[in-house]
Amino acid sequence: MVTVRINGSEFQVQKNLTILEACTHAGIRIPTLCFMQDVARNASCGVCLVEVKGARSLVRSCTACVYEGMEIVTNSARIRDARKTNVELLLANHPKDCLTCLRNQNCELQTIAAELGVMESRFVQTKKRVPLDTTSPSLVRDPNKCILCGRCIAVCSNVQTVHAISDSQRGIKTRISTYMEKGLGNVACTNCGQCALVCPTAAIVERDDTDAVFEELMDPEKIVIVQTAPAIRVGIGEAMGMAPGSLVTGQMVAGLRRLGFKRVFDTQFAADLTIMEEGHELIHRLTNKGALPMITSCSPGWIKFAEHFFPDALPHLSTCKSPQQMFGAIAKTYYAAKMEYDPRNIVVVSVMPCTAKKYEARRPEMMGAFEHWKEKRAWSDQDAFYDVDYVLTTRELARMFKESGIQFASLPVEEFDNPLGESTGAAVIFGASGGVMEAALRTAYEVVTGKTLADLNFTSVRGMEGIKEAEVDMNGKKLKVAVAHSLGNARRLLEQIQAGQSPYAFIEIMTCPGGCLGGGGQPIPTTWDVRKKRAESIYAEDMGKPIRKSHENPQVAALYRELLKNPLGELSHHLLHTSYEKRGVFVWNTNGSRTKNLTHAK
Amino acid sequence: MDGTEVVSRELQQIDAVISKHKGHHGELLSILEETQLLSEQQFLSEEALNHVALRTGVPLSRIYSVVTFYSFFNLKPQGKHKITVCRGTACHTKGSKALLDDLGLMLGCETALEGGDAFYTTPDNQFTISTVACFGQCALAPVVAIDGVIHSNVTSGTLQKLLARVSRRRVKA
Structure with missing residues (x-):
């Protein structure tokens, strides 16, 4: 412990703390802009300045550490003046189009300018305006709005690797770049959107599809149905101004009906279906000496990560499509036939906590339903359609609710439509890290042993630990499993597999920290405290569900009875399973030949 | 010798450079520097950078970050002759902007040199024109360096002669 004086009062604080941390512990707030807890401290913005007695100039409190006898002042005319000037310097080159900006009222630069009382922008623009990066199917970058805080680089490099x-470049030409300015869509980017989640301004945002979806909703010819991922029900309330982690399943359903969706379905139905397929795939691999460990395939950022950086590990990935894609394929086959709809007129809109899902929906192989009908109905390629037509993030749905004048908090609680709205507790927990593992274990255990599980809660795979492990006893056979969230942790498990030292039979990997509830499409800010609150709501929803095991979902059972017959059957193979591509990290060769299977050593 | 052989020979040379510097502090800079010097046109091609990334395990984005930070590194082929016009304060007041404009007229690239801050290579790869902030030869302003030789008190007339001399050399060779 060291003794410091902050604003004239003495405090005992831990050694090695930064001034900012020490002040936070002492209950004294220092405004910050570029700093982000657990993500980045680049000391680039100059907002967190404080006075330290004896120091030659003002000190950036996010990086300077306390020492015995330090005397700190956090508020003085000199400090206020310097903070304002630094923000004004950022504003000189920042487009002042706040009213028409996607991050209007959710922008940290806007907030800090207001908080510090910046009333003018004295400095002239010195940087040339540059074009946007629109190469990615998931994200749009506007370098003009960038304040060079470096959070996106930190999260992309350190958290996701x-x-x-x-x-x-350097000096005034410094900017955030992809390799050779190729654009996010042309380099090894996983589309995870964590950069958008940490960006203080609108320099990186999700590709906005709200206008296209509004247009479809207005088209009387179209049957527009919606599916919502598990993590939306613990995120959308927050985006509509409620407390972090608010559980709003029923209001969300009511709101979607008011937007004009003909049917409101649940991706959780497809999550239960995923467990049926993936659980049986695991059992099949265990009994037929298949590639082990088997790794989950729900998270499209993770899939692309594996394709780029670990192409030789692709046989370890489950061949199951993600719940979003299973839903699309089933909606345009099973459900279309049941309702006698022309699948070409069905528009499937997904609401996902995820920007990578936008990319996943446009993967060329994700046309299972079209392939299914093509021959039966003698359709040509002109009729081709994707299984999922549009993907909206939580943030985009919130925008649609607001634009439509929906008073979210006062909406009644409504139920999902049937049959694709029925789901179990096992499907809810897909939204949290460890959830897919837990759901799979609930089903696999009962299928393999024939016994009923006494305790459904596999608490060892829950929580925010980076890599979690568990051991399950299945009829005397011990099964080691692991769960990782964020791609940096995934990399560690993959390197273990490459070295031939993986002790696991089954691994769950989620791209984003905390799992889908911390996805790149979730409300901003998403901090660890917020993630924990969302996780609490996820597990509360699971506890409240009358059925908590995927294989007991009656509508999934009906789907097998009426169409698919058996898990891993022939129809499942065509509609619910997929294959992967070895991409390597050099993905842009224009001569058509792709440089193969190249991975970074680090 | 066809193109692919040239490429593979270059990549082999890069491999040798990498193994020479492997494990040394700041190895990436040394590797990139020598790789550029290996290339006939004194630049780092995309193939070369890809190869360095692959062999060293340094992410592509970081390599790009490094090669764009240092002005020593070139991402485009360099001309046979290098003309550097000083745009420091002293040279500017003695008319270095006019010299740059003259170069633009002589080499047919006026628009590329507009604004007084240039980095341009003529399409025939004969000349690369660049500017620097100061040579430290302010007393002799304005100064222009041609192929490493600094010429002082340059006027439009002397510049024309200097350029003609270089061009003649080129024709002879």
Whole structure:
């Protein structure tokens, strides 16, 4: 412990704390902009300045550490003046189009300018305006709005170990770049959107599809149905101004009906279906000496990560499509036939906590339903359609609710439509890290042993630990499993597999920290405290569900009875399973030949 | 010798450079520097950078970050002759902007040199024109360096002669 004086009062604080941390512990707030807890401290913005007695100039409190006898002042005319000037310097080159900006009222630069009382922008623009990066199907980058805080680079490099972006040039020309300015869509980017989640401004945002969806909703010819991922019900309330983690399943359903969706379905139905397929795939691999460990395939950022960086590990990935894609394929086959709808007129809109899902929906192989009908109905390629037509993030849905004047908090509680709205507790927990594992274990255990599980809660795979392990006894056979969230942790498990030292039979990997509830499409800010609150709601919803095991979902059972017959059967193979592509990290060769199977050593 | 052989020979040379510097502090800079010097046109091609990334395990985005930070590194082929016009304060007041404009007229690239801050290579790869902030030869302003030789008190007339001399050399060779 060291003794410091902050604003004239003495405090005992831990050694090695930064001034900012020490002040936070002492209950004294220092405004910050570029700093982000657990993500980045680049000391680039100059907002967190404080006075330290004896120091030659003002000190950036996010990086300077306390020492015995330090005397700190956090508020003085000199400090206020310097903070304002630094924000004004950022504003000089920041487009002042706040009213028409996607991050209007959710922008940290806007907030800090208001908080510090910045009333003018004295400095002239010195940087040239540059074009947007619109190459990615998931994200749009506007370098003009960038304040060079470096959070996106930190999250992409340190948390995700993807390294899709870095800073380039120097001085006034410094900017955030992809390799050779190729654009996010042309480099090894996983589309996870964590960069958008940490960006303080609108320099990286999700590709906005709200206008296209509004247009479809207005088309009387179309049957527009919606599916919602588990993590939306613990995120959308927050985006509509409620407390973090608010559980709003029923209001969300009511709101979607008011937007004009003909049917409101649940991706959780497809999550239960995923467990049926993936659980049986695991059992099949265990009994037929298949590639082990088997790794989950629900998270499209993770899939692309594996394709880029670990192409040789692809046989370990479950061949199951993600719940979103299973839903699309089933909606345009099983449900279309049941309702006698022309599948070409069905528009499937997904609401996902995820920007990578936008990319996943446009993967060329994700046309299972069209392939299914093509021959039966003698359709040509002109009729081709994707299984999922549009993907909206939680943030985009919130925008649609607001634009439509929906008073979210006062909406009644409504139920999902049937049959694709029926789901179990096992499906809810897909939204949290460890959930797919827990859901799979609930089903696999009962299928393999024939016994009923006494305790459904596999608490060892829950929580925010980066890599979690568990051991399950199945009829005397011990099964080691692991759960990882964020791609940096995934990389560690993959390297273990490459070295031939993986002790596991089954691994769950989620791209985003905390799992889908911390996805790149979730409300901003998403901090660890917020993630924990969302997780609590996820597990509360699971506890409240009358059925908590996927294989007991009656509508999934009906789907097998009426159409699919057996898990891993022939129809499942065509509609619910997929294959992967070895991409390597050099993905842009224009001569058509792709440089194969190249991975970074680190 | 066809193109692919040239490429593979270059990549082999890069491999040798990498193994020479492997494990040394700041190895990436040394590797990139020598790789550029290996290339006939004094630049780092995309193939070369890809190869360095692959062999060293340094992410592509970080390599790009490094090669764009240092002005020593070139991402485009360099001309046979290098002309550097000083745009420091002293040279500017003695008319270095006019010299840059003259170069633009002589080499047919006026628009590329507009604004007084240039980095341009003529399409025939004969000349690369660049600017620097100061040579430290302010007393002799304005100064222009041609192929490493600094010429002082340059006027439009002397510049024309200097350029003609270089061009003649080129024709002879």
